[in-house]
Amino acid sequence: MSSSAYLDAPSSAYAAPALPLPGAADADWVEPAVWQALLGGARLEPGELAALQAMARLRRLPAGARVFGRGEPALVLVAVLEGSVGLGLARDEAAAPFHLERTLRGPAWVDLGSAWLGGGHGQDARALGPAQLAELPLGAMRLLMARQPAMQDRLLVALAQTVRALSAAAHDLMHKDAEKRLVAWLLQQAGGQSQLRLAERKRDIAAQLAITPETLSRMMRQLKTKGLIAVAGYTVQLLDPAGLLALAGTE
Amino acid sequence: MSSSAYLDAPSSAYAAPALPLPGAADADWVEPAVWQALLGGARLEPGELAALQAMARLRRLPAGARVFGRGEPALVLVAVLEGSVGLGLARDEAAAPFHLERTLRGPAWVDLGSAWLGGGHGQDARALGPAQLAELPLGAMRLLMARQPAMQDRLLVALAQTVRALSAAAHDLMHKDAEKRLVAWLLQQAGGQSQLRLAERKRDIAAQLAITPETLSRMMRQLKTKGLIAVAGYTVQLLDPAGLLALAGTE
DNA sequence: CGAACCCTTGATACGCTTCAACAAGAGTGG
DNA sequence: CCACTCTTGTTGAAGCGTATCAAGGGTTCG
CATH class of the missing domain: 2.60.120.10 (Jelly Rolls)
Structure with missing residues (x-):
């Protein structure tokens, strides 16, 4: 597979000091x-x-x-x-x-x-x-x-x-299997775009979808071999939005 | 098993006329x-x-x-x-x-x-x-x-x-299996009592727990053989509340 | 360099669904 | 009154979906 897939990895939590840092108040302005x-x-x-x-x-x-x-x-x-x-x-x-x-x-x-x-x-x-x-x-x-x-x-x-x-x-947890949930998530994240950058670690994405990281990896590969998406590290391309939409089974 | 298990069945939806009956307003009073x-x-x-x-x-x-x-x-x-x-x-x-x-x-x-x-x-x-x-x-x-x-x-x-x-x-759907969900549901329904009458059809209970009626039946039998509950039609007795609580895995 | 973390892949095991069949009560109509 | 049908719940056998366990490779950091 791709060799340098981790160069563009999202910021991982373990590297940073996991301290509360309670009062780092900025005099910033909120739009x-x-x-x-x-x-x-x-x-x-x-x-x-x-x-x-x-x-x-x-x-x-x-x-x-x-x-x-x-x-x-x-x-x-x-x-x-x-x-x-x-x-x-x-x-x-x-x-x-x-x-x-x-x-x-x-x-x-x-x-x-x-x-x-x-x-x-x-x-x-x-x-x-x-x-x-x-x-x-x-x-x-x-x-x-x-x-x-x-x-x-x-x-x-x-x-x-x-x-x-x-x-x-x-509803999704009750009625959709892992593949449906993943595809629906990808479509939602993309928000109409055909390209998509994963902003979180894949294991965090898996946790949200209530599947294991292993299953997520397998599902991604499955979608890739079906020609529906193209994956390169943390960048996903939705090659067949219509096919994905049908697979997601949005009811 | 018990023979006349359906005598005390909850009112089933199919028998009644499923019409809107829009304006059946009573001059009733709400407590x-x-x-x-x-x-x-x-x-x-x-x-x-x-x-x-x-x-x-x-x-x-x-x-x-x-x-x-x-x-x-x-x-x-x-x-x-x-x-x-x-x-x-x-x-x-x-x-x-x-x-x-x-x-x-x-x-x-x-x-x-x-x-x-x-x-x-x-x-x-x-x-x-x-x-x-x-x-x-x-x-x-x-x-x-x-x-x-x-x-x-x-x-x-x-x-x-x-x-x-x-x-x-x-949370329950993500982290609890069918047995845990059922036991937690039973305990919640009982509300501290040791006896419990199921007010809905068992298939509706199963739907809530996101399992099939078949699995619900099997789980009930399993709990029964473990000596944790006693089932007679739509009446369930919680024989071992402590054991059930441990099984539910309330975190 | 080793250690720590990430993701991936494979083999296996388990949980639960699906499919099919059966028993029992309730309503219907001859 | 009985046959017929529709409901519900139960049980069994087979199969799918996903988790678990184990191993390996890549990257970053000390």
Whole structure:
């Protein structure tokens, strides 16, 4: 096969110091488009944007850094602005210290729901690569919500989108086999493009699809021999989008 | 095995007329405790209760009746008060016209999220048995939310609970085998009791657990021969709760 | 250089589905 | 009343899909 397949490998978590680095606050500025992506619904007004900007605390995390742990009280709303954060369960095994279940690529909320329930976060969260986060203190957010009732609506929309995504994930796990899930994932990641760069380690992709890395490798090879895709390291070309779409079995 | 195992079978959907029966509105009254269960958070005030009561339209559905269809605009918030409603995908196959994915036993919201997103419901919903529903018109609800900001908070809590439930379901599908899922389901259904009556057809239970009815039957027999449970038709006794808990592998 | 990590490939084993057949209750109509 | 059909659940045999175990090669880092 290809020889230098690892030259363009995504940033791996093991190389970086996996320390919390808690207060690396930048005086950075968040683009309105990012806030708009996080808070759907109607167009954000200048007043809302200013309030969000003022209350947001930005954090820049190295790869592998802990975002929060299961059971910790959710006193802030956490959003990924750039990079990706993984949701899963931390395990104290040397081989696989973190069981990834879901990845969130910015801009996206990270476990938005837990803030409204007692009992803290339901899962552990870790940065899968270098990531920039924004944290909105719950108290300030509640004040803003009281002043701007539309903000509550936006949060409802964001939560409803999460429900949709989780619902689709559960559906796929129930009714699609590994190949279907992989193809659907590839098509979704490509977003209409015919080329695709894998931004995560393949084992993390496998974890999201609930298959083993070995199976992922075999499936990729299978698709390659079928002539549907071309793989070179972390670059995938979708050679036959129509065939892939049919294979994904999007219902 | 037992001979008359079907005498106490749950109401099956096929016998009832599967017609919409759209406007079977009763002038019934909904208990405050039910509203409280649906709308978590702080205790509901009399004003809120009165408003909910006034806007709610009650429907009583026969077994198998359609609640709503995928793609239909979500103009009302639908809640099950009594009975259970199944969420899934309608299929036009003679053998299995409805692919059940998730069941909601009253009191519970049915696809609460879709109201806040455009594009209508994401799944089909059908009554699994005789059920009583409440429908809250979205317009009236928005008015109430504007007057009583606490109501938005309650809906956020309800959606967050849905996220938790779906998240747990996805986790189980990824990391638990059929036996673990079944045992966890039994324990959850029993709710601390040592006896348990199955309220749905076993094939519907199997669908929820994402296994075939055949596998469910085999698992039940396996647990029976292990001495962990005793099965008689639709009645299950949990003989060894500690052993079951260990088997479920609750992490 | 060795160590640590990544991905890949092969052989094997297990879990679960699929297919087929059967038993039992419920509704239907002669 | 009985035969017929449709439902449901159960059981068995065979097969597919995926995990597990083991080994090997490539790259990076100390």
